[in-house]
Amino acid sequence: MTTSLAGANRGIADNILDLIGDTPLLRLPPSFAPGVEAEILLKFEPANPGGSVKDRIALAMIRGAEERGELRPGGTVVECTSGNTGAGLCLVAAALGYRSLIVIPDKMSQEKIDTLRAFGAEVVITPAHVPAGHPEHYLKVAERLAASIPGAWWANQFGNPDNPGAHYRTTGPEIWAQCDGRLDAFVAGCGTGGTITGTGRFLRERNPAVRIVGVDPPGSVYEPYWRTGELPAAGTYAVEGVGEDEIPDSWDREVVTDYEVVDDAESFAVARRLARETGIFVGGSAGLALAAGLRVGARLGAGKRVVVLIPDSGKNYLTKVYDPDWLRDNGFLDRVPAAAATVGDLVRRRPRAALLPEETLDLAWRQIADRGVRPLPVVAARPDGELLGVADEDRLLELLAAGSSPQDSISSARRR
Structure with a gap:
């Protein structure tokens, strides 16, 4: 048996930015879901240098701002983010000599916040549970800060056409080439909506029969709005990086052909099982996408191929998705019955x-x-x-x- 070195086809890179994109496509072991006869392939975005799919849009948005003269040498990159876009922007900003200021909701993992600071970013933390339009909503805070800082540029991933454009130019063509043009469905969660919009648009231009499946947690507005055309009241959910409380310009409803709703408990359970049973270590939103992908694969049946986008690694969620205490505190794992608890259980698993x-x-x-x-x-x-x-x-x-x-x-x- 021969083993190839990952990235051997790249040669020697001159800049960390040269390593963004061209991520592998990984076949899910059939033993993970023996009842699913369709082939499930994972577009493995943790292989990007910043650890997530958002490296793609970070590079595209900054390069676009430079070309338009919106971001000049010595400037500051400002963005509101659930963490991964911020990490991507900080990586690109550091490589190109810009400062970065990131606004992040307080429900995001400490690992994400620490990563931003490791890149030298200034981090502003805002309340997560405020409605869209509230002055303390992270989008409003980022917009306000960008307007007040000389030389600052607000990336505005939710309204920046370079977001879906990055996926139209890179993610979609990569998947099409890796599959030799043979795929039946593409499945992805929606945060800004840029990934599914850009990738889905490219794939459907190549083959209109490809199903483009969005995935939402309960409480997000995407799926209800896609289904009814009416904007519902937003709810709360624990999974990070997907779902939204308003409809951004970066999401195109017409590209999406189907929607699945996956709750927090199933998202986290699938992610944790994937790590234990296959060694594929992913975040909660990847569990959400894969849970939906398995449903789609089960419906399509034998001989069909489903590509599921894996946004990031489980390393960002060690204190949440992979922490049994956090899962129990939030009702995602059963508590140990008092009659059966040991002293170790009482110490380790106390609320x-x-x-x-x-x-x-x-x-x-x-x-x-x-x-x-x-x-x-x-x-x-x-x-x-x-x-x-x-x-x-x-x-x-x-x-x-x-x-x-x-x-x-x-x-x-x-x-x-």
Whole structure:
């Protein structure tokens, strides 16, 4: 048996940006879903240098801004993002000598926030559970910051035609070539809608019979709007990077031929099982897309081919999708019955939806976002966990505005 070296066909790259795109297409082992007779292929976007599909649009949007004179040397790249677009923009900005400022909702994983900072970005964290149009919505904050900073350029992935354009020029042609023009369905989750719009448009131009299947979590507006043409009230969901509370310009309803809805529990379960059973380590939104792809494959049957886009790696979600405590706290795993619990279970699996006075304001903010509990109780560690107070976003913002540091303890900040 011979083993080829991944990326051997690239030769030596002169710049990290040369490694964006040209990602592999991976066949899902048939044993993962023995009841699905269609061939399931995974477009493996974690192979991009920034670790996600969003590297493609980051490069396209920055290059487009340069060509139009919107971004000049010494400028600042500003964007609102669920994390992956921000990482891609920060990578491209660092390679090209720009500053970056990223606005991110507080429900996103700490790994994503730390990645942005590792690229040298300034990170602004906003509340996740505010409606579109609210002044603290991450899109509004990014727009406001870009307007106030000299030399800043707002990428605006939700309204930037270079977003779907990147996928029309790269992702779609790659899939078509890798499949030798033989595929029956393309399945992808929708965040900005750019991936499915650009890729789907290219594939349907080559073969109008190809099904373009969008995937949504319950609570997102895409699937209801695609089905009815009416914009519903948005709900909440835990999966990151997909779903939306309004319809952006980067999504084209006419490109999509079918929609699947996959809830958080199924998304996370499929992602975790994929890692355990195949070694393919992906994020929660990949679990969402694959769950839908398996449904599509089961309907299409033998002799058919389904391509599922895998947006990113599981490394961004170790403290969420791959953390049993977080999953139990949020109802995605069953708790251990008290009668059967061991001391180890009680220590390892105790609910963590509480704060200690010595913990930091930064941790408090992240705990509120991760647990979805507002307000969070602040309790004494000993002797009996006495309730000392509560913490919510408004109070934390007041403390920070009054001069407290995110690294201050809750107790010291309260004394200011």
